[in-house]
Amino acid sequence: MELKGIHHVSIMTGKAEKNFEFYTKVLGMRLVKKGVNQDDTTSYHLFYGDAVASPGTELTFFDIPHIGPSYPGVSSISASALRVATTAALQYWSDRFDEFNVSHEEIKQRAGRDTLAFQDFEGTRIILVADNNEQGVAPGHAWNGSDVPVAYGILGLGPVTLTVAKPDATVMILTEVLGFRRVGSYPSLVGEQHADIEVYATGEGGAGAEVHIETRPDLPVARLGRGGVHHVAFRVPNEAEYDVWANRLTGLGIPNSGKVDRHYFRALYFREPNGILFELSTDTPGFDVDESMDSLGETLSLPPFLEGRRADIEAKLRPLVLND
Template sequence: MTDQPIGIHHVTAITDDAKRNYQFFTEILGMRLVKKTVNQDDIHTYHTFFADDKGSPGTDVTFFDFPGIPEGVSGTNSISRIGLRVPDDAALDYYLDRFKAHEVKNDGIQILFGKKILPFEEADGQRYQLFSDENNEGVEPGTPWKKGPVPADKAIYGLGPVEITVSYFDEFKRILLDTYGMKVVQEKENIALIETGEGGNGGQVILRRGSGKTSIQGSGQVHHVSFRVKDHEALKQWKDVYDEKGMKHSGLVDRFYFEALYTRVGNILIELSTDGPGFMGDEPYETLGESLSLPPFLEPQRAHIESQITPFDTTRS
């Protein structure tokens, strides 16, 4: 039997301003830019990766930068919020004060499924929520950015539950359970907490029943979610699962930093990604994310790529 996904691998969203987005993630949220590269399917645009201190799987939020792209429209049939983990309730209090100081729109500290959370928004309307790991068990977090602006005992150190809102709630839940082997932890009317692997905040999905207008992708919206698998062999097994179930998919894709496999469940693009090789193989730890990194198959096009993208300074060392 194919193993469940280990947990959340990454979430990829869309921005219309890579520089503003970089400043928000590094200077306000305190996450490290571990890779500044290009969208391998559109090499004229940036793809940035923000993660923990070492770019550990399960910690990164990534962005496709499409300058001038229309603003997205929030609605149903979308990945509606990105979750991020902090160590405890005191860290939520710290970020609440930090958001007030930096005028970050937020909804204050709340309770969801017995967990303290802090929903907030980026300037372009991208929606997030911080989850306190107080009393949390399950998928291990990463390591806080050691040279970041947020104290290590308060800093974001991993991905939290990803919120998905769909009009086809029952069908989507069935696929998460029957195809991916996930399980329901808690369920209320029109909302379910579902987990994979060792579970906890690093391996959970919040599934909401949506209605009304369908979301439209653009800046401020999420592009896809990825779940973790161990290695190449595990990914091959998942390809076989998709084939057996008649699910259309991308085939195995080598992204250099990891291998990937994509499918759609209705409107939701789901990726499975390997834990390795990771982001430490082509740049020194000390200068991760400071220069444009290209996988070997794009390196011959470096001069052309650099002529097409707008430079922005990410030097911190």
């Protein structure tokens, strides 16, 4: 029983309309689901992914207008990554970011890969990672519905970086509970005075299956707001293994949400010892369970257990106009 990699990363936004513009028009990702936060149905939940909504390709955003800013620090998912095919794609993105006035760094090496870090309009820190034919979890399929050439398009999720004050307990959860393995390290780009960033992988490994641990005891505890990452989810291949994971967490005495049906996947939530929220999510049944692949994200999708409340939910949601 082995996790397959990163399933999705969920982030906070205060401006869903501008968020949609950035992730579909600038980054060229596909809106694969327009739903609601199932725990607070007055809030939209947007999912962006690859051309066919493959597991392991979704950045998701909870829309909370007027939410305050995030404050970086420890006990946080401090960076999320998106995969592209080649280093040439990174150069394309560097030029495109200049065109759209997107704040970004130069191309740098992280964990032996060429990368390009940037921030969206709310300060979300994202790192583009070039696959360059690396072996590991297979990439997704770039969306051809934007002006970004498919050869340079986003192919799915890359590593997440966890910034913590005390790494040992987090590493214990990753390795002894979730089955990750240490595969290397690389120098901190912040400065030589900081510890190397440790790299842990699961499944087939590669960019789509890694967690990077940054140790920063000098930082305050992060405060989550707009642009901040709410949680990271890891891929469980099917519901049979999901049941085993649910029993495993409970058997180990790890406080968790219990089984949660999100309709598009099954979920389990728990916090690792530094307070970062982890989720285990199934690859099945997928985002096309209630929409055709050709029409993903075009209408407000509600799971069957909320469908009977559609009129009330829609009445309480603010108008959301997403211009294609």
